[in-house]
Ligand SMILES: Nc1ncnc2c1ncn2[C@@H]1O[C@H](COP(=O)(O)OP(=O)(O)OP(=O)(O)O)[C@@H](O)[C@H]1O
């Protein structure tokens with residue numbers, strides 16, 4: 001289901017509207033939004049609501065919200081000019097009673113001052129992987145490669161049809177389990 005963020009909230013997130021997109025065992029939402037930090041709060045709330053709806057463990061619910069926030073913040077800060085548009089995708093599939101697969105991606109518009117392609121991001125990842133983070137003193141430069149990459153099962157980068165960089169993470173979870 002592809003929607004614009006504006007259709008999902010007025011003063012607050014429209015939870016009944018979100019429920020309409022949830023089937024018994026899956027949801028696949030594609031939300032386009034203006035590249036403005038003020039939108040991040042709504043995207044966090046949407047991720048939190050979906051996780052609660054499918055009984056994701058509270059510890060992982062918090063982590064999924066953190067992951068969503070980081071991917072969106074990076075797209076807003078680096079990939080897309082203010083008032084450009086990003087695409088946030090959230091896919092959750094309940095495979096069995098106990099197993100949930102989550103796939104989250106954010107595609108930027110490649111017009112930001114610090115926009116990068118997938119090759120650039122893979123190079124950055126290699127640089128970070130070879131770095132000793134105990135010697136990393138900046139409070140920046142931790143979100144994606146230090147925190148998020150350690151939480152998820154996979155972190156990938158794709159170039160989307162000359163339109164933008166897509167940052168994709170996946171995580172497989174057990175319902176009610178915090179591991
Ligand atoms: N969507 C994106 N487009 C372009 N560059 C990106 C994107 N996401 C991340 N980057 C690059 O990857 C680097 C590392 O990202 P990371 O999120 O780890 O750190 P940060 O955003 O600089 O700081 P913070 O710790 O506050 O998240 C960024 O500094 C930026 O150069």
Ligand SMILES: [Mg+2]
Nearest residue numbers: 070074143144
């Ligand atoms: Mg970041």
